[in-house]
Amino acid sequence: GQQVMQIPQYQHVQEGEDFTTYCNSSTTLSNIQWYKQRPGGHPVFLIQLVKSGEVKKQKRLTFQFGEAKKNSSLHITATQTTDVGTYFCAGAGGTSYGKLTFGQGTILTVHP
Amino acid sequence: DTGVSQDPRHKITKRGQNVTFRCDPISEHNRLYWYRQTLGQGPEFLTYFQNEAQLEKSRLLSDRFSAERPKGSFSTLEIQRTEQGDSAMYLCASSLGWAGAGTDTQYFGPGTRLTVL
Numbered sequence: 001g002q003q004v005m006q007i008p009q010y011q012h013v014q015e016g017e018d019f020t021t022y023c024n025s026s027t028t029l030s031n032i033q034w035y036k037q038r039p040g041g042h043p044v045f046l047i048q049l050v051k052s053g054e055v056k057k058q059k060r061l062t063f064q065f066g067e068a069k070k071n072s073s074l075h076i077t078a079t080q081t082t083d084v085g086t087y088f089c090a091g092a093g094g095t096s097y098g099k100l101t102f103g104q105g106t107i108l109t110v111h112p
Numbered sequence: 113d114t115g116v117s118q119d120p121r122h123k124i125t126k127r128g129q130n131v132t133f134r135c136d137p138i139s140e141h142n143r144l145y146w147y148r149q150t151l152g153q154g155p156e157f158l159t160y161f162q163n164e165a166q167l168e169k170s171r172l173l174s175d176r177f178s179a180e181r182p183k184g185s186f187s188t189l190e191i192q193r194t195e196q197g198d199s200a201m202y203l204c205a206s207s208l209g210w211a212g213a214g215t216d217t218q219y220f221g222p223g224t225r226l227t228v229l
Contacts, residue, residue, distance in 0.1 A: 006154075035220075041222075043155065045218065045220075090154070090155075098143060098160040098168055099157045099160065099168060100155075102154030
């Protein structure tokens, strides 16, 4: 079945440093979605990427979808303490339009 | 609050007991999903509904698990004869979903945390 791998598992940064998490799928995706989950919270939707090579920005966050639609990345510029949480990518693909396959997540810790 | 709601938020039960969780999706969302999340992992897909039709079930969903969405609005997830391995956060999500839309944005509820003693 479809697998989505995400690295790194943990990332500790000083406030103001940049952060990147990478996501790789074993199969071609129809789209990829990114979620943020705060400690004790539930996943909150950040963005969806659909087109090959697509790049989207949300303030300090930049999301990319690979040309082959099998990988994606999330980059945060100049991290802030409010960025703390777990970032998940979730891929949709194949014939299963409803199902999202989540990566293991990257836990981001920001030291002030 | 017009988001996805789930009830109860926490459930502690003894092994062998049956439990039922409820999810109320965002109004007018046609699709409803159930996921399970254990500590340190991403959510794992269990099943989803398009209106009242259950369109897909994960192989993770054993015969002890059943989900319904009888009127295409709220949904229930029942676990029979609970086992300690069922302890997890059970997340519900909903999306607009329309014919041919593929996968659209899923909005998650706060989850029900199940502890099986």
